[in-house]
Amino acid sequence: MLTSLMEGLLCCLTTKSANVVVPVETSEPADGYEFVEVKPGRVLRVRHVIPDRPVVEEPTAQGGSVSCKRKITVYRNGQLFIENLGEAASAKRKNGENGKTDDNNAAEVEPADCANCSTPVSVPEARSDAITAGNNGASETGVRVRSPAAEQTDQLQQPRMRRRKPKRTVVIDCERKISACKETHPDVALFFVHGVGGSLDIWGSQLDFFSRLGYEVIAPDLAGHGASSAPQIAAAYTFYALAEDVRLIFKRYARKRNILIGHSYGVSFCTFLAHEYPEQIHKMVMINGGGPTALEPSLCSIFNLPTCVLHCLSPLLAWSFLKAGFARQGAKEKQLLKESNAFNVSSFVLRAMMSGQYWPEGDEVYHAELTVPTLLVHGMHDKFVPVEEDQRMAEILLMAFLKLLEDGSHMIMMECPEVVNTLLHEFFLWEPASSPAPKKESKTRPETAKAPADNAKASSEPVKARPATARQTSSNVGTEENPHSKAKN
Template identity: 45%
Template sequence: MQTMLQDESGHKHEHLWRRKNQVNPVGSVHGDILNIEIREGRKIMVQHVTPEPDHCVSNGLFQAIKSTKSKSNIPPKCSYGCSSENIVIDQIVTDSQTVNHAGNASSASSTNPVIFFIHGVGGSAKLWKHQVEYFYQENYEIVVPDLLGHGLSSAPKHKKAYTFSELSEDMLVLFDAFAKEENILIGHSYGSSFCVKLAHERSNQVSKVILISGGGPQSLKPQPCQIFCLPAFILSCIKPMIVNGFIKRAFKDPSQQAKLDKNNSFNASASVLHAMMNGQDWAEGDRNYHAALNTPILLIYGTQDQFIGIDEEHEMIETICDCRMKTVEAGHMVMLEAPYEVNELIDDFINQHPSERVVQRVPTF
């Protein structure tokens, strides 16, 4: 797909990316947080973490981490001073520049796949903090966007900016910019639908897909007569009640979850939530669409999930040719509630030999 983006003078060029407000993460020397005008009027904040320099790999740092699977909170450092501290997005340094990418935005030399993480409604890139840290230590290149209207991305006022077709087009443009020969897609909740769309549209480039709390192989359509049908100004008034209700249902035991995690789990504005919930219109994504996927897929499901039923996950297994499921004792926010289990499930699946793939009969409808 040809991507046409505007430069400062208003002229259009292929793969011309405008980087503004580059973030230098506090307490970390790794990764860039880039504010990219991915399409006209749509600025997406992207956390881009590239693999550790060769000197860190060669000195045995990451081999030791991989063998021990250490859960220590102390960030390891190599003799060159590199640190694997968590990336914190709380400082923005203005650094306007125009970068012309004739090919891909990614320039890292690692042979590992690029891992894309896509969050769901109300979330942000921060929800993937445990996974970013883990797979950074495993020396992967990582791309984590904030969906439009979420996190540090721009939030246009018009509702049509948040339809599934518009948001999925954002993700396709982003994928085309950062993708390499081999790419892994990981989505949570509504983000899983974007991963399915990407796997379908870019099947030759997507090697594996992990869907966390993603639901069944059904078309999407806005639900009638639900709370998000109320006008946005009314939602603004009752948003604290909505957020508290979400937190109580999203986590297996909210009292055991860090306050910051709970705050980040559903933290978009009322107007964005209103537009997102009413923009989930994807008639194309039915069982036949899912059945056409030929990419190995792992489903990760929290056994205490109050939003997604396990029957929906079983329907995915029956529909998709190469699909399997792993369950975790958690709620809907599995990657925050059980990060170590989720990380190892993803890691094992990524490194699974092709001969271990699960191949089922192709369903007919």
């Protein structure tokens, strides 16, 4: 603590950085680690493990197919309206009542601004297959008879509805094939992306677990973290600069089917890749990533202080991170932070990272356009990310599965590695049930229909013809049971 205060005071007096911005020394063996130069002078450390797989045949199962048909409408007041369209709704939307495309249909009705309304009015967000806005309260019109005075009073109280052109409309119509990703499949790769202050070492349990199973794993150190190079300009740590680094790493190691696993700030980079390469991203995992909001640095953050002041406060920041990042603060958690090289970055890098989180495109519409199956893992003791944000993310995404863990906090993959590894592995092996093929009509049905008629003509008594008809139908079709046999039993 005293050393940090002296270095910070010297920094303020000499107006020079107290931190030497160089890659952090690592004692890890060089086996399995690579240094990739994404740009001239910008080198990232990457852990890349290709296990020895037995030669197996390609999987014959094609997996399940998921059809995505949804319409996202954004109004000028910021309201979001999502429709999951079915077959009939999609056809009706494409072909209007007059056979033409109707862009301003009933789903785009927005309540008018009403200053005298007692309750706020908003366009409801729905995820059903058939949605028609503006028909609330109209289902019981033919049931109740009300006086004209009461109807006039209700009209004065209810907000006025008027048709307004939306600010933006996005229509998604695609079909994804989702299959299980097993360790024996050579076309599967797992990408792990850490957040602010972390390193690839925080994924130590996950990298060892899945590499032993036979998966190919890739985990980079972001710029200024771990053993990667740390440029001395703040522009090197903006969201777009880091996202470009992650994109180049992805293009270098990507396979046919890729799974992204992100933590905290790293979730934003995974979302960026899933939006840029939807055909190559097979599945995605978000661990304590937060809500679907556009990133913007806070003006009242402690990280806006000068670098020398942050260096003086570095012991306090490390203690705060330990308190908020772990559900329990003991010797085990401190040892995990030390071994995983977490929160061991310079004050300059930390300040530049927090000030460069500007990503206005990553709003709710951006996330709602994703069609990648996503697993959201949230630790209930997390003090950085509220659970409401992950719940909102699960509502916005098309195929999202939210899992809440009671015993974990923000660094849940380090606190509960066995539970997290099991969740991730089950999600990798998951595939949707394939829809059954439509049943074809049996060719014996016309003959079956003729047989009762012939029996009825041959027999003079209609009562004797009924058992024969039942037996003939059950023997030919095989789907109806004989009621007389039930009575006997």
